[in-house]
Amino acid sequence: MTVHQGRWTMEDRAEQIMRSVPVEVPPGTAALSVELAYDRARGVLDLGCEGPAGFRGWSGGARDRYTITPGWATPGYLPGELEPGVWHVLLRLHRVPTDGLDFTVTTTVSDKSPNQPTHEQPPSPERMQRRPLPEVDGRTWLAGDLHSHTVHSDGSSTVSELAVLAVQRGLDFLAVTDHNTVSHHPELAPAGARYGIDLIPGQEVTTDRGHANAWGPIGWVDFRRPVDDWVAAVGRDGGILSINHPLGGDCAWRQPVTDRPRHAEIWHSGWFDRTWGAPLAWADAWRPDVIPVGGSDYHRPGSDGLPGNPTTWVLADDGDVLGGLAAGRVAINAGPQEALLIRLGDELLALDADGTVLIRPDGSRAVIRGDRVLLPAGDGLHLLETSSTEVVAICR
Numbered sequence: 001m002t003v004h005q006g007r008w009t010m011e012d013r014a015e016q017i018m019r020s021v022p023v024e025v026p027p028g029t030a031a032l033s034v035e036l037a038y039d040r041a042r043g044v045l046d047l048g049c050e051g052p053a054g055f056r057g058w059s060g061g062a063r064d065r066y067t068i069t070p071g072w073a074t075p076g077y078l079p080g081e082l083e084p085g086v087w088h089v090l091l092r093l094h095r096v097p098t099d100g101l102d103f104t105v106t107t108t109v110s111d112k113s114p115n116q117p118t119h120e121q122p123p124s125p126e127r128m129q130r131r132p133l134p135e136v137d138g139r140t141w142l143a144g145d146l147h148s149h150t151v152h153s154d155g156s157s158t159v160s161e162l163a164v165l166a167v168q169r170g171l172d173f174l175a176v177t178d179h180n181t182v183s184h185h186p187e188l189a190p191a192g193a194r195y196g197i198d199l200i201p202g203q204e205v206t207t208d209r210g211h212a213n214a215w216g217p218i219g220w221v222d223f224r225r226p227v228d229d230w231v232a233a234v235g236r237d238g239g240i241l242s243i244n245h246p247l248g249g250d251c252a253w254r255q256p257v258t259d260r261p262r263h264a265e266i267w268h269s270g271w272f273d274r275t276w277g278a279p280l281a282w283a284d285a286w287r288p289d290v291i292p293v294g295g296s297d298y299h300r301p302g303s304d305g306l307p308g309n310p311t312t313w314v315l316a317d318d319g320d321v322l323g324g325l326a327a328g329r330v331a332i333n334a335g336p337q338e339a340l341l342i343r344l345g346d347e348l349l350a351l352d353a354d355g356t357v358l359i360r361p362d363g364s365r366a367v368i369r370g371d372r373v374l375l376p377a378g379d380g381l382h383l384l385e386t387s388s389t390e391v392v393a394i395c396r
Contacts, residue, residue, distance in 0.1 A: 002107045008045070009100045013093040017208065018224060020050070020088035023107045027084040030113040034089050035065040038103040045103060048090035048180070052083050055220060058180040060206065061094060062154035072116040075152040076181045082109075094208065121160050124195055128170030131336065133351075136344050139315045139329070143336050144173035145307045146325075147204070147213060147244065147265065147295025153178035156300035159187040162307070163195040165298075169308040170336040173321045175295075177202035177213050182220045198321060204244065205230055210253035211244040213265070213295070216322055227257040240325055242293055245270055246282050260287050263325070267294035267332045267394065269305030274391040283381070292381065292394055293325070294332040308336050315343075331395040341384050341393040348377045348395060350384065356392060359383040 004021050012019070025032060036047050048058040049068065056068060057077025066074035073079040089105050133141040149155030150162050157165065159176065166174040176199055178184050185201045192199035202215045205223045212230065214221050216239030221230050234241040242263035246253040248270055266283050283290045294310035314321050315329035324330070331342045339353040350358065350373045358366045361380030368384070384393040 004105045004107075005103070007100045007102050008043075008091075008093050008096050010096050010098060013096045017093050019091045019093060021091065021105045021107075023087040023089060023109075025051075025082055025084055025087050025109055028111050029082040029084070029109045031067055031069045031108075031110045032082055032087065033065070033067045033108045033110070035106045036089075036091070036103065037064065037106070038101055042097050043101040044095040045101070046090075046092035046094050048092070049077060050088045050090055052085040052087065055222070056080075056087075057183060058090070058153075060092075060154060060179050062179075067114065069113040069116075071113065073183065075150070076178065076183050078183055119158055119160075121194070122164045125164045125168045127167050127196070128336065130170060130172075131340075131351075133342065134344060134349070136315055139317050139324070140319075141313050141331075141342060142172040142198075142316050142319070142321060142324075143308065143311050143313055144171050144175070144198075144200075144321065145296050145298070145310075146175040146200075146202070146215070146242070146293050146312050147177050147268075148174055148298045148307055149178055149204075150176060150184055152181055152184040153204075154299060159184055159199070160191045160194070162298075163191045163197055163199060166307045167195050167197050169306060171197060171308050171311070173198035173200055173314070174307060175200040175202040175213065175215055177204040177215075177295075179204045179206045180223050185217070198319065200321060205241075206251075207255065210246075210255040211248075211251055212261070213242045213244055215240045215242070215325070227255045228259065231257065231259050231261060240322060243286070244268070244295070245297070246286075247278055262287065262289060262328075263291045263293055265295050266290075266292035267310045267391075269296045269298075269309060275389045277389075280381075280383075280391070289328075290381075291325070291328040291330060291396060292332060293330060310334055311336050311338075313340070313342060328396055331393065333393040339384060339392045341382060341395040343377055343382075343395055344374075346377055348375045348382060349373070350375065350393075353384050353393065356384045356386055359385060 059076040188199035218237035218239040245268040296305035313331040314324040316324040
């Protein structure tokens with residue numbers, strides 16, 4: 001066991017926000033355990049790990065300890081060989097008070113691996129009835145959510161528990177986007193097959209100056225690098241990068257980026273007052289051809305929105321959600337059964353939206369009368385608003 005004690009100051013944070021504590025891992029090590037202690041009432045230190053062969057995991061401020069073995073690891077961390085050499089306990093100085101923050105890092109290496117924790121798989125749920133929507137050129141509208149979290153970062157649900165909840169909510173797909181890690185990716189396909197839902201691999205690339213979702217079966221995105229590097233890496237691997245909750249309080253988007261991603265999470269569960277037009281104004285200013293998406297940012301019951309609040313609808317070829325997203329065939333509404341506006345080629349279909357107002361890209365308006373109304377479509381974003389100017393649906 002090795003104990004490292006110290007004190008971080010505001011000057012330390014100003015000089016370099018990411019710090020590390022070295023750990024010597026000898027040959028034959030079967031388990032590395034790390035524990036971080038500090039006064040959480042006074043600050044926040046984010047926790048992670050990097051080995052000689054590269055990044056091994058991240059839990060941010062959600063955990064104060066982790067274990068890595070060849071066969072299993074604490075959620076958020078990658079199991080695998082514990083190569084001998086110098087490892088690093090990563091510490092991001094997220095919040096440091098004016099008079100500094102004392103901390104203790106305790107590391108333990110062992111030649112024996114502790115038993116792997118086990119979890120029972122929840123039973124298959126009853127699915128909410130799917131909404132009947134017309135096909136378009138052989139493509140199908142699928143309902144989903146592009147932003148959610150599990151125990152692999154700061155959520156409370158296992159991957160299977162999250163899948164069950166999404167099925168109960170009537171979703172066809174769900175992107176699981178844990179913070180700065182891909183440790184959940186191996187669990188997604190088996191859980192998706194078990195419960196009958198497309199669980200899309202994702203990661204929320206998380207910094208103090210903004211968050212972005214990276215979707216697709218791609219490699220880990222190094223959040224410590226400039227955003228231009230994220231864009232290049234995700235594009236090279238065939239994924240999609242989206243700016244998250246750009247007006248989201250202390251995690252609003254303030255990062256410099258040369259090639260602005262086209263996708264942006266315009267409708268986030270934190271958009272509590274949808275008469276507030278700032279998210280739409282931000283989208284107009286971001287780039288003229290922005291592809292808006294929605295995300296619940298689900299973490300746990302009673303926090304954020306439930307999966308599918310809001311719902312992102314994607315017009316997909318043979319279930320290819322990412323292909324439909326990349327092409328911009330999307331619509332967003334408040335939930336799987338709420339008022340909806342979708343594009344059917346050169347027409348729009350407004351469903352269960354009687355008494356709302358369609359606002360076209362050129363600013364012209366049309367009142368919706370009836371529960372199933374067809375209208376001509378233009379190029380760009382179309383909105384449905386209530387008489388009090390609350391946004392209830394978006395379609396590109």
